Amino acid sequence: MTALFDYLLGLGDDALVAAQRTAEWCARAPQLEEEVALANIALDQLGQARAFLTYAGELEGAGRDEDALAFLRDEHEFRNVQLVELPNGDFATTVAKTLLLSAYQNLLYTRLSRAAEPQLAGIAAKAAKESAFHVSYASVWTVRLGDGTPLSHRRMRDAVEEVWPYTHELFEPWAAPEAGLDPAALRGPWLEVVDRVLGEATLARPRDGWAATGGREGRHTEWFGPLLAEMQYVHRAHVGARW
Amino acid sequence: MSISAFDALIAGDQKIEYKDWMPDGYRESLIRQIAQHAHSEIMGMQPEAAWISRAPSLARKAVLIAKVQDEAGHGLYLYAVAETLGARREDLLDALHEGRQKYLSFINYPTLTWADVGALAWLTDGAAVVNQVSLCRTSYGPYARALVRICREESFHHRQGFDLLYTLSQGTPAQRRSLQEAVERWWQPALAMFGPPDSLSTHSASSMAWRIKRATNDELRQRFVDLCVPQAEALGVRLPDPALRWNPERGHHDFTPPDYDELMRVVAGHGPRNKQRLAHRRRAHEEGAWVREAAAAHAAKEAAKQAAAREIDAQEAIAQEVDAVEEEWPLWEVFVRPRRGVGHTHAGSLRAPDAALALHSARDLYTRREEGVSLWVVPSRSMTSSDPEHKDAYFAPAADKQYRHASFFPPPEGVEGL
Numbered sequence: 001m002t003a004l005f006d007y008l009l010g011l012g013d014d015a016l017v018a019a020q021r022t023a024e025w026c027a028r029a030p031q032l033e034e035e036v037a038l039a040n041i042a043l044d045q046l047g048q049a050r051a052f053l054t055y056a057g058e059l060e061g062a063g064r065d066e067d068a069l070a071f072l073r074d075e076h077e078f079r080n081v082q083l084v085e086l087p088n089g090d091f092a093t094t095v096a097k098t099l100l101l102s103a104y105q106n107l108l109y110t111r112l113s114r115a116a117e118p119q120l121a122g123i124a125a126k127a128a129k130e131s132a133f134h135v136s137y138a139s140v141w142t143v144r145l146g147d148g149t150p151l152s153h154r155r156m157r158d159a160v161e162e163v164w165p166y167t168h169e170l171f172e173p174w175a176a177p178e179a180g181l182d183p184a185a186l187r188g189p190w191l192e193v194v195d196r197v198l199g200e201a202t203l204a205r206p207r208d209g210w211a212a213t214g215g216r217e218g219r220h221t222e223w224f225g226p227l228l229a230e231m232q233y234v235h236r237a238h239v240g241a242r243w
Numbered sequence: 244m245s246i247s248a249f250d251a252l253i254a255g256d257q258k259i260e261y262k263d264w265m266p267d268g269y270r271e272s273l274i275r276q277i278a279q280h281a282h283s284e285i286m287g288m289q290p291e292a293a294w295i296s297r298a299p300s301l302a303r304k305a306v307l308i309a310k311v312q313d314e315a316g317h318g319l320y321l322y323a324v325a326e327t328l329g330a331r332r333e334d335l336l337d338a339l340h341e342g343r344q345k346y347l348s349f350i351n352y353p354t355l356t357w358a359d360v361g362a363l364a365w366l367t368d369g370a371a372v373v374n375q376v377s378l379c380r381t382s383y384g385p386y387a388r389a390l391v392r393i394c395r396e397e398s399f400h401h402r403q404g405f406d407l408l409y410t411l412s413q414g415t416p417a418q419r420r421s422l423q424e425a426v427e428r429w430w431q432p433a434l435a436m437f438g439p440p441d442s443l444s445t446h447s448a449s450s451m452a453w454r455i456k457r458a459t460n461d462e463l464r465q466r467f468v469d470l471c472v473p474q475a476e477a478l479g480v481r482l483p484d485p486a487l488r489w490n491p492e493r494g495h496h497d498f499t500p501p502d503y504d505e506l507m508r509v510v511a512g513h514g515p516r517n518k519q520r521l522a523h524r525r526r527a528h529e530e531g532a533w534v535r536e537a538a539a540a541h542a543a544k545e546a547a548k549q550a551a552a553r554e555i556d557a558q559e560a561i562a563q564e565v566d567a568v569e570e571e572w573p574l575w576e577v578f579v580r581p582r583r584g585v586g587h588t589h590a591g592s593l594r595a596p597d598a599a600l601a602l603h604s605a606r607d608l609y610t611r612r613e614e615g616v617s618l619w620v621v622p623s624r625s626m627t628s629s630d631p632e633h634k635d636a637y638f639a640p641a642a643d644k645q646y647r648h649a650s651f652f653p654p655p656e657g658v659e660g661l
């Protein structure tokens with residue numbers, strides 16, 4: 001299998017699993033306005049996943065479409081980072097996950113939109129605009145929770161602490177030659193964005209310590225199996241059916 | 244404005260607008276109906292949201308998220324309309340959570356299979372379209388405008404539901420069986436959506452007289468049945484009613500009316516899922532309280548900072564801001580520029596703790612179908628409007644100054660370029 005196929009799976013799986021988690025908020029958001037906002041983010045993420053997975057399937061040339069890749073692969077065949085698997089927790093945890101992921105995605109997609117590979121560049125260009133809004137949304141909420149009440153400050157601080165160890169995986173060496181970038185080089189600009197938001201939110205950046213790893217090789221958290229089981233079971237219960 | 248002016252507007256099929264004088268009964272009927280409508284939109288998210296995680300294809304997952312999101316949007320448009328009548332969203336939500344106000348009974352039935360997601364949309368969104376297309380001509384302007392937007396979106400809901408079912412109808416025996424069973428489950432709840440028969444409906448007569456409602460429950464129910472029969476044939480499903488047949492004399496289908504005792508029981512809280520639906524809604528609201536409070540607290544701090552910068556009495560500014568956000572986020576009016584070259588027009592309102600979030604929400608709520616290229620948000624309390632009472636003093640004098648219009652001066656024949 002080509003490196004580009006594997007890379008597209010990683011991009012697609014990050015977006016797909018993030019969408020699956022974000023959409024869990026539907027009908028349980030803290031405010032009606034947030035229902036609409038979170039659903040929008042989920043839809044953007046899902047749209048990105050579909051574009052990357054469809055392209056991966058075409059490239060592979062084995063007749064697998066986005067659904068075959070989403071519903072018929074097993075846990076160890078998924079290439080997403082563990083960050084996106086983490087349970088939603090409270091609203092602060094979701095905001096932290098969204099901020100840390102979308103700040104990375106926005107930098108990554110912006111770079112990829114200049115990649116020599118035209119189809120990859122095209123998908124990334126659209127995704128970059130979407131992720132810019134996700135960064136804005138998550139920043140606004142990080143600041144409001146961090147600088148809100150003592151309770152919300154505590155929850156936002158705990159959320160960032162909890163998610164932080166899962167961010168290192170985003171910058172591990174992992175990219176197809178077609179991408180033309182070194183993920184490690186994104187960490188500097190990513191920290192700049194994150195530091196600015198955390199600063200405004202009166203929060204300190206957590207210390208680097210234990211770092212989660214393995215998602216890109218198909219090693220996932222205990223939370224991932226149940227997520228996939230729920231996502232895949234209807235599709236798998238009807239082999240060959242159209243939906 | 245007086246009762247006679249109000250009656251004249253209603254009789255002339257004109258709209259009653261924000262701040263117009265209106266009889267108390269009219270206001271109360273509207274608030275009751277709009278609140279029930281809004282509650283139904285947000286409660287109706289649950290039976291479908293439950294299937295988002297399990298949708299069997301990514302395309303269907305996206306459509307379902309978009310649909311459930313629309314329902315939240317509908318709730319928002321409608322609560323905003325209720326606010327123009329002097330109701331507050333917070334109070335309406337309390338009334339919902341405490342069971343003092345109702346929502347449509349179909350929401351209290353379970354969605355057991357993926358086919359139920361399609362059947363629910365085809366039948367209950369279909370019923371909603373029939374109901375709301377008629378309501379688009381309602382006499383209260385802000386409600387009518389919200390309904391036009393809602394109807395557009397409901398037709399997407401209805402259509403995607405049918406499309407989902409049609410795919411099942413072309414599928415495996417197991418898929419076709421689940422389709423038939425789901426339609427059997429949702430037929431009665433959908434018929435019941437039109438409410439009690441006209442002979443028993445307590446609010447129908449006055450709502451018709453005020454042109455809040457434009458067709459009776461039974462008329463709409465008949466219209467719905469007539470629309471469904473050929474669609475069911477296309478799906479190859481049997482509608483679960485042995486009495487259903489075409490009546491050439493009436494030019495309509497005869498059918499068995501829904502079981503009103505069951506409707507009343509479910510409305511009163513004794514349906515299969517009432518308890519869980521309401522508990523879920525209450526829990527989401529309670530668990531969100533700290534988030535709403537945090538946003539309000541931050542907005543108050545920012546207001547105090549700005550006040551200090553402008554050297555106005557900071558204490559007073561905080562007090563104002565805290566007053567405004569204590570119970571509920573303040574209301575904002577949203578203006579959208581649909582495309583370059585035209586002005587911003589009023590799209591509706593929303594609640595937000597501050598301007599940044601108001602802009603975010605406005606973008607998600609009022610431009611998610613490519614409806615705009617630019618947005619303005621303005622705190623509602625900063626808007627000053629002309630008083631409907633002074634309508635004549637303000638606007639009537641223009642009527643006798645026709646000489647202001649070029650058309651007042653017809654040019655002699657043959658003279659051009661004027």
Ligand SMILES: [Fe+2]
Nearest residue numbers: 284313314317
């Ligand atoms: Fe709706």
Ligand SMILES: [Fe+2]
Nearest residue numbers: 314368397400
């Ligand atoms: Fe709908």
